[in-house]
Amino acid sequence: MYTRCPQCKTVHPLNAALVSHARGLVQCGQCGRAFSALSFLFDDWPAGQAHEPAKGPNIGPPVLGFVTKDQNTSNKSNSDSSELIENGDKLSRLAWALATVLLVFITIANTAWTFREPLLENPRISAWMKQAGWLQVEREGLFKDPQQIQLVSRDIHAHPTRTGILVLNLTFVNLAQHSQVFPELELTLLDATNQAVARRRLQPMEYLRTGAVIKAGLATDVYLPVLLELGDPGEHAVGFEIQFL
Numbered sequence: 001m002y003t004r005c006p007q008c009k010t011v012h013p014l015n016a017a018l019v020s021h022a023r024g025l026v027q028c029g030q031c032g033r034a035f036s037a038l039s040f041l042f043d044d045w046p047a048g049q050a051h052e053p054a055k056g057p058n059i060g061p062p063v064l065g066f067v068t069k070d071q072n073t074s075n076k077s078n079s080d081s082s083e084l085i086e087n088g089d090k091l092s093r094l095a096w097a098l099a100t101v102l103l104v105f106i107t108i109a110n111t112a113w114t115f116r117e118p119l120l121e122n123p124r125i126s127a128w129m130k131q132a133g134w135l136q137v138e139r140e141g142l143f144k145d146p147q148q149i150q151l152v153s154r155d156i157h158a159h160p161t162r163t164g165i166l167v168l169n170l171t172f173v174n175l176a177q178h179s180q181v182f183p184e185l186e187l188t189l190l191d192a193t194n195q196a197v198a199r200r201r202l203q204p205m206e207y208l209r210t211g212a213v214i215k216a217g218l219a220t221d222v223y224l225p226v227l228l229e230l231g232d233p234g235e236h237a238v239g240f241e242i243q244f245l
Contacts, residue, residue, distance in 0.1 A: 003037040148176035183244040189237040
């Protein structure tokens, strides 16, 4: 005997046990459609006369032509899902490890920057930083850290008695906890659009008073006044800026 699924038209062989198991109610293993095999019953492939389904209680219909590859596919899918979850856990742990290392490095760098002055007083640390090229040391043995030089006051105006001459007054201080070399001064004259009109770099011997001991360096917390006379580049120069190098 044979029956044919009314949905996907798949023909399934039948026997008396399958027909009597659930009063003729079966389920197609190809498309999953539940139907009465007695309504689509054939003696030959596929020929014969259809019969009405038998009446009776509905007990679980047998599945015809059940394809075992669905189970294999399901097992494979579960295996793939487990593998993806495991790989995701590994990536997550790796990301946390990298983030922890980065956080530790940032903390160390921040601590070293905050306490850089006491650290520089340590001869071993200073020698190591010098060897690594992270610390500039002049021939006289003084440190050079222009970022620790702070401009306290500045002023530039025309010379009261000399035409074409500008007078520059400025005061800066060494905020480092150690003496360092005198910085180079870079003076830039600006126009109304903040574009450079003239620029000049001054060495310590050019802005220090005569007789100053340059090799001694600029001591900590020392306010150094500077007075310079410069050539006036013209009326286009309306502003200026100072940088320590």
